[in-house]
Amino acid sequence: MNVKVKFFAILRERAGVAEAVKEIKSGSTVRDLWENLQRDYPKLAVPGIRLLYAVNQEYVTPDRVLKEHDEVVFIPPVSGG
Amino acid sequence: MFRLTREKLELADLIDLVTDPEAGAIATFIGTTRNNNDGRKVIALDYDAYPEMAEKELARIGDDAKRQWPICRMAIVHRIGPVQITEASVMIAVSAAHRDAAFAACRFAIEEIKRTVPIWKKEVYEGGEIWIGTQSGQRFE
Numbered sequence: 001m002n003v004k005v006k007f008f009a010i011l012r013e014r015a016g017v018a019e020a021v022k023e024i025k026s027g028s029t030v031r032d033l034w035e036n037l038q039r040d041y042p043k044l045a046v047p048g049i050r051l052l053y054a055v056n057q058e059y060v061t062p063d064r065v066l067k068e069h070d071e072v073v074f075i076p077p078v079s080g081g
Numbered sequence: 082m083f084r085l086t087r088e089k090l091e092l093a094d095l096i097d098l099v100t101d102p103e104a105g106a107i108a109t110f111i112g113t114t115r116n117n118n119d120g121r122k123v124i125a126l127d128y129d130a131y132p133e134m135a136e137k138e139l140a141r142i143g144d145d146a147k148r149q150w151p152i153c154r155m156a157i158v159h160r161i162g163p164v165q166i167t168e169a170s171v172m173i174a175v176s177a178a179h180r181d182a183a184f185a186a187c188r189f190a191i192e193e194i195k196r197t198v199p200i201w202k203k204e205v206y207e208g209g210e211i212w213i214g215t216q217s218g219q220r221f222e
Contacts, residue, residue, distance in 0.1 A: 009201035057134040077214030080200030
């Protein structure tokens with residue numbers, strides 16, 4: 001099944017793309033997807049930062065199981081204001 | 082109203098949005114972009130956001146504030162894209178029957194924006210740039 005991943009801020013720069021469609025195994029979690037993405041984008045991980053996770057525009061925990069067509073975003077530390 | 086914009090912010094627009102016949106107070110907050118951070122000279126700022134989620138989170142802040150304080154209305158607008166030094170990056174306006182609730186909800190809103198809303202600030206210096214919060218970026222040659 002496919003999910004859509006969007007990259008923002010530092011992660012977009014490191015991925016080199018703003019979004020991607022990724023095929024994953026049924027039962028995959030957000031954490032599994034992040035690990036898979038490391039292979040596609042070797043420079044993606046930013047050492048020493050803590051990521052938060054969003055599925056369909058809601059914060060979730062990394063053990064959230066993904067569904068077909070979910071929109072997944074990895075959220076580096078926010079710095080609005 | 083809770084939204085992101087690439088346009089320059091106007092406080093009068095937010096005050097109009099929260100004006101309410103039941104209100105005896107309007108508190109406002111303006112976050113502005115400064116020319117220095119951690120001893121570095123900042124020459125430009127650029128905000129990125131996950132827009133759909135950021136607007137939802139801003140609205141969630143408004144809902145949470147209404148549950149905690151007797152406020153009438155709240156409006157938050159955040160800039161994205163390039164913002165010149167001295168310009169406003171965020172404006173908040175809150176109306177309430179009394180000033181205590183207006184001040185408290187306004188303070189709550191800016192703290193929550195900094196804590197949960199998916200917006201990111203990139204500071205550009207002479208010789209490099211940094212995504213604030215990650216301490217990562219790149220050096221220009």
